[in-house]
Amino acid sequence: MPVVVYLRQARVLSRDLTAPALVIVEVFRGTQGYLSLELWGKDREATGRITPEFFNRSGERKEIPLRFMEAVKAAVKGATTIDCRQAVLAAAPVSQ
Numbered sequence: 001m002p003v004v005v006y007l008r009q010a011r012v013l014s015r016d017l018t019a020p021a022l023v024i025v026e027v028f029r030g031t032q033g034y035l036s037l038e039l040w041g042k043d044r045e046a047t048g049r050i051t052p053e054f055f056n057r058s059g060e061r062k063e064i065p066l067r068f069m070e071a072v073k074a075a076v077k078g079a080t081t082i083d084c085r086q087a088v089l090a091a092a093p094v095s096q
Contacts, residue, residue, distance in 0.1 A: 004030040004054070004075070006068055028065055030054035039080035048077040 006027045011020040033052035037043035051072045054062040064072055 004028070004033070004052075004064070004068075004072055006065075028068060030062060030064060032056070035076070035080075039076065040082050047080055048073055051076060 006029075008025045008027050010023050010025070012023050013020050030052070032055045034055070035050075035052050037046050037050060039047045039050070051064055051069065054064065056062055
C-alpha cells in the first residue's frame with residue numbers, strides 16, 4: 001500500500017532573536033494508496049506514467065498536487081522495477 005508524504009521546511013527567527021527554529025509543515029500526505037496496474041508484471045510498459053490513487057479515511061479520493069506528480073511517478077517507477085540496473089531520478093518540483 002503506497003504512502004507518500006511531502007514536507008516543507010523553513011527557518012524562522014525566535015522571539016528572543018537567538019538561534020532560528022526549524023518549522024516543518026506537511027504539504028501532502030497520501031495514505032491508503034492503491035496502484036490500479038501491476039507495474040512489476042503484465043503492465044510493466046506503464047511504469048513511470050501512472051501514479052497511485054490515494055484516499056482519505058472516509059474513502060474519498062485525494063488528488064496529488066500537480067507540482068509533485070513527476071516525483072511520485074519516479075518514486076513509483078523505482079519501487080516497482082524488479083532487478084533495476086539504472087538510476088531512477090526525479091527533478092525538483094516546479095514552483096506554481
